[in-house]
Amino acid sequence: MSFQYVTIYYGPCDSFHTVAHKPQKLRGLRDRLQILGYRVDLVQVLFVNYCMLEICGHEVFRCNIQNLLFNMPYESDPVCQRAVKAVQQATVMLNRARNHLWIWKLIEEQIFVRSVYAPKDFWTTETTQLTPFSTCLDCVKCCGILAQKKVKQ
Known part of the structure; x- marks a missing residue:
């Protein structure tokens, strides 16, 4: 699952003696996350006054849905701003953890464990047949160069 995928679980809001799901409370949060490039899914749950943001199965932010302002943009809602900041920080931390692992x-x-099933290492000495070096007598016959050793007396 992608780190750019946010699931928002929200319950019915208890206001003015009625209990009903109000996705309008999540408008600013949803719009801001979509502007930042996140895919946002809203999921209704049965817990009253409940709002929870989840990324990759990890809870990132939780609040009372009554604390979010009704049908307001991101800039006007401080709880929404904290939620967006929490989502961005969680994305960075999950990305770092994935890269580290x-x-x-x-x-x-790849480096320390070599097994029978690992790719074979091929070197040029194994694939090419090299002839041994020539001796001094071969050079005299071929090139006419005489190489002599000094004999210690």
Whole structure:
């Protein structure tokens, strides 16, 4: 699941002696998250005065839905601003955790662990047949260069 996917669970709001789901309270929050590039799903639940934001199965922010202002933009609602900030911070932290785990898994599997099923390492010495070096006598016959050793007496 993507870190850019936010699920908002909200319950019915108890106001003016009525209990009903009011997605209008989430308008500023939903609009701001969509502007920032998040995909937002609203899910109704049966808990009264409940609002919870979730990313990748992790609870990011929870509040009383009565604290959100009715049909107001992001800039006018301080609780909405805190919720958006919490979503952005959670996205950064989840991204860092994923990268950290990915790098350690890569190091563990690719560098330190070599097994029968791992890709084989091929080197040029294994694939090419090299002839041994020529001796001094071969150079005299071929090039006419004489190489002599000094003999210790």
